[in-house]
Amino acid sequence: MSHDSTPSPITAQPGTALRGRLRPPGDKSISHRAIILGLLSLGETRIEGLLEGDDVLRTAAAAKALGAGIDRDGEGRWRVRGVGVGGLSDPQGVLDFGNAGTGSRLMMGVVGGHPVTATFDGDASLRKRPMRRILDPLVQMGVTVVEQAEGGRVPLTLRGPREAVPITYESPVASAQVKSAVLLAGLNAPGVTTVVEAAATRDHTERMLRLFGAQVEVEAIGPGGHGRRIALTGQPTLTATDVVVPADPSSAAFALVAGLVVPGSEVVIEGVMMNPLRTGLLTTLLEMGGDIERLNEREEGGETVADLRVRHSRLRGVAVPPERAPAMIDEYPVLAVAASCAQGTTRMQGLHELRVKESDRLAAVAAGLKVNGVPHTVEGDDLIVHGDGAAPQGGGTVETHLDHRIAMAFLVLGMVARQPVTVDDGAMIATSYPAFLADMQALGAGFTA
Ligand SMILES: O=C(O)C1=C[C@@H](OP(=O)(O)O)[C@@H](O)[C@H](O)C1
Numbered sequence: 001m002s003h004d005s006t007p008s009p010i011t012a013q014p015g016t017a018l019r020g021r022l023r024p025p026g027d028k029s030i031s032h033r034a035i036i037l038g039l040l041s042l043g044e045t046r047i048e049g050l051l052e053g054d055d056v057l058r059t060a061a062a063a064k065a066l067g068a069g070i071d072r073d074g075e076g077r078w079r080v081r082g083v084g085v086g087g088l089s090d091p092q093g094v095l096d097f098g099n100a101g102t103g104s105r106l107m108m109g110v111v112g113g114h115p116v117t118a119t120f121d122g123d124a125s126l127r128k129r130p131m132r133r134i135l136d137p138l139v140q141m142g143v144t145v146v147e148q149a150e151g152g153r154v155p156l157t158l159r160g161p162r163e164a165v166p167i168t169y170e171s172p173v174a175s176a177q178v179k180s181a182v183l184l185a186g187l188n189a190p191g192v193t194t195v196v197e198a199a200a201t202r203d204h205t206e207r208m209l210r211l212f213g214a215q216v217e218v219e220a221i222g223p224g225g226h227g228r229r230i231a232l233t234g235q236p237t238l239t240a241t242d243v244v245v246p247a248d249p250s251s252a253a254f255a256l257v258a259g260l261v262v263p264g265s266e267v268v269i270e271g272v273m274m275n276p277l278r279t280g281l282l283t284t285l286l287e288m289g290g291d292i293e294r295l296n297e298r299e300e301g302g303e304t305v306a307d308l309r310v311r312h313s314r315l316r317g318v319a320v321p322p323e324r325a326p327a328m329i330d331e332y333p334v335l336a337v338a339a340s341c342a343q344g345t346t347r348m349q350g351l352h353e354l355r356v357k358e359s360d361r362l363a364a365v366a367a368g369l370k371v372n373g374v375p376h377t378v379e380g381d382d383l384i385v386h387g388d389g390a391a392p393q394g395g396g397t398v399e400t401h402l403d404h405r406i407a408m409a410f411l412v413l414g415m416v417a418r419q420p421v422t423v424d425d426g427a428m429i430a431t432s433y434p435a436f437l438a439d440m441q442a443l444g445a446g447f448t449a
């Protein structure tokens with residue numbers, strides 16, 4: 001996953017129906033947080049179903065560098081021996097987060113709450129991503145930014161204060177990473193650290209903090225109760241806990257859309273996390289007329305999970321409102337693929353945050369649609385895709401810009417298009433879904449690498 005590895009192009013061949021069952025990998029957001037809270041608690045945290053993607057492995061390596069004891073017992077089974085809140089030590093060497101925005105930003109919060117100094121770096125994609133959104137609140141909490149690349153980017157070095165200052169932070173962006181960084185820094189601050197968000201973002205940090213014994217109060221605020229005020233009481237003793245990681249809805253999204261758009265398909269996707277702050281894509285696909293059944297709903301690891309039975313469907317275009325974006329922020333590339341197969345126009349609104357992901361996803365999706373003959377326009381931060389209900393043309397080679405979701409989304413397009421679709425580099429798929437190709441092949445998809 002280094003930025004100088006040779007690109008590995010992959011081509012998806014259209015034509016075969018997808019059939020069978022699949023269990024997507026563990027949720028990436030929860031996997032990062034399980035390692036991090038394992039580091040910050042006392043005792044041994046046992047994790048089952050950890051996503052062993054490169055992003056999470058980087059977080060595990062960083063946790064180790066900051067003092068945790070980490071062992072892998074078998075596939076997805078990990079143990080973390082923590083140092084407790086306040087117990088971090090200075091890491092030797094640079095914390096290299098590779099491609100991972102979540103890992104790097106959450107760990108900046110952890111470091112920022114402790115009197116330690118650490119340097120953060122990553123690959124060519126991470127080096128382009130904005131970190132000021134994290135540095136701004138951390139500086140208010142007493143953190144010194146010793147060094148930073150132009151515009152507040154990695155590589156950067158942070159020195160945490162002797163004692164972090166608890167703050168109330170009104171996040172200017174709808175970002176669970178920003179919220180989480182502030183709360184994690186607040187863990188080692190005396191008093192209450194509060195984050196106010198105008199729109200609720202994924203709440204895995206809050207839920208897991210409680211699971212490990214922290215006091216977290218959450219209040220719905222603002223018009224329609226869509227915002228949140230989250231108050232964390234600092235300096236708790238966190239106690240190691242067992243964590244079962246449910247299947248990642250953002251990884252399930254690819255088989256979900258593929259099952260809907262490839263004629264003759266019927267797929268069951270097992271154990272998918274149904275946290276309502278993550279189900280925006282499901283809501284949208286149902287509105288588009290997707291035949292998706294939620295089966296066998298149950299609790300797993302503190303979250304509701306369900307098996308999703310999906311059948312090939314005639315989709316229709318819909319308007320996706322901007323307020324839904326936080327609940328499906330990583331799913332727009334693959335939604336654009338569903339939209340290219342739908343009858344009519346799909347308008348995806350308010351996508352500005354897509355411009356600061358692993359790539360500028362708005363631009364990357366538009367370019368990928370263009371080389372594959374899918375009519376679309378970008379108006380400001382909206383993406384409008386025009387489908388006629390027939391299979392898209394395909395035949396293009398898509399530039400992925402070190403972005404796993406662009407690679408996987410356009411391989412799904414290749415499963416349904418009239419001509420094969422090539423992505424210029426599939427290497428980054430391993431950051432979030434190492435078994436993606438094997439899982440899709442087991443359902444019947446054909447790839448050539
Ligand atoms: O907190 C998290 O685990 C994540 C939050 C989102 O990022 P933002 O907080 O930047 O929206 C999402 O895109 C990312 O894949 C995972």
Ligand SMILES: C=C(OP(=O)(O)O)C(=O)O
Pocket residue numbers: 055099100101102103330357358405432
């Ligand atoms: C945006 C993503 O991840 P991160 O921000 O952690 O790099 C993603 O997985 O789509």
